[in-house]
Amino acid sequence: MKQLIAFCLLALVVSTSAIPAPSFAADEASLTVLITGANRGLGLEFARQYREAGWHVIGTARKPDAATDLRELGVTVLQLDVTDGDSVARLAGNLEDQPIDMLINNAGILPAQDTLPETSIETVARILDVNTLGPLRVTQALLPNLAEGDRKTIVNITSGLGSITRNQSGRFYGYRESKAALNMSSRSMAAELRGDGFIVVAMDPGWVQTDMGGANATLTPEQSISGMRSVIDSLTVEDTGTYRRYDGASVPW
Numbered sequence: 001m002k003q004l005i006a007f008c009l010l011a012l013v014v015s016t017s018a019i020p021a022p023s024f025a026a027d028e029a030s031l032t033v034l035i036t037g038a039n040r041g042l043g044l045e046f047a048r049q050y051r052e053a054g055w056h057v058i059g060t061a062r063k064p065d066a067a068t069d070l071r072e073l074g075v076t077v078l079q080l081d082v083t084d085g086d087s088v089a090r091l092a093g094n095l096e097d098q099p100i101d102m103l104i105n106n107a108g109i110l111p112a113q114d115t116l117p118e119t120s121i122e123t124v125a126r127i128l129d130v131n132t133l134g135p136l137r138v139t140q141a142l143l144p145n146l147a148e149g150d151r152k153t154i155v156n157i158t159s160g161l162g163s164i165t166r167n168q169s170g171r172f173y174g175y176r177e178s179k180a181a182l183n184m185s186s187r188s189m190a191a192e193l194r195g196d197g198f199i200v201v202a203m204d205p206g207w208v209q210t211d212m213g214g215a216n217a218t219l220t221p222e223q224s225i226s227g228m229r230s231v232i233d234s235l236t237v238e239d240t241g242t243y244r245r246y247d248g249a250s251v252p253w
């Protein structure tokens with residue numbers, strides 16, 4: 001009965017498109033990836049590429065009804081606001097008993113914050129809520145699903161701006177802190193879950209042409225995501241707890 005209710009709830013929020021399913025690669029056809037913030041930008045490109053590779057893709061959006069581009073990929077679309085504990089709990093409830101091979105904590109925000117006098121502490125708190133606490137909430141809630149998956153992989157989308165070593169120019173208050181703290185979460189998750197066969201990495205996508213990155217960014221979403229997918233594909237348990245760029249290079253903490 002519980003499963004039936006979960007299925008009905010899922011059916012209410014799930015949508016698929018009329019696009020025919022791509023031909024699945026044999027070894028990837030049974031894998032499931034959940035991507036947060038998948039309605040635009042890097043999340044949408046992750047969804048497109050994993051779908052093309054034959055994965056079952058669960059893409060989350062704050063407003064699923066407005067996630068037209070995501071729906072058109074033929075992925076499962078579920079509602080999620082990573083700052084809302086009830087929304088996270090609903091997502092986990094809808095996915096009860098569904099193994100998830102990989103979680104990509106991608107949702108993030110970058111409100112402009114310049115010098116220290118210009119910085120709004122309320123905005124810093126909001127950034128931390130989305131970029132740092134969001135991935136913690138979602139990972140914690142979906143841990144049972146990930147434990148049932150074959151890949152047991154958690155990818156936390158961080159930024160080069162989260163590197164303390166590389167911070168020579170300052171600014172971006174809130175965003176830098178949020179990604180440095182996310183990096184620490186990644187290390188902690190990696191250490192705690194290593195014994196259970198999990199791989200946890202912090203990945204810097206590079207500077208990418210999205211709403212966040214802007215038109216002058218050096219990479220297209222296709223380039224960044226192709227690079228990250230190659231790195232993710234090659235990960236072994238030896239790589240857990242690392243901080244990597246889209247091209248595989250290590251980033252200093």
Ligand SMILES: NC(=O)c1ccc[n+]([C@@H]2O[C@H](COP(=O)([O-])OP(=O)(O)OC[C@H]3O[C@@H](n4cnc5c(N)ncnc54)[C@H](OP(=O)(O)O)[C@@H]3O)[C@@H](O)[C@H]2O)c1
Binds near residue numbers: 038061
């Ligand atoms: N683009 C770059 O150059 C760059 C560089 C380094 C790191 N990153 C990181 O890469 C990730 C994706 O960035 P992007 O460039 O694709 O950004 P984007 O185009 O601005 O997209 C951000 C995504 O996050 C979602 N989101 C925002 N707040 C959310 C919340 N409270 N709950 C759930 N979803 C939420 C957005 O949903 P809505 O549409 O509902 O707002 C959207 O889907 C972020 O973590 C970002 O920090 C990007």
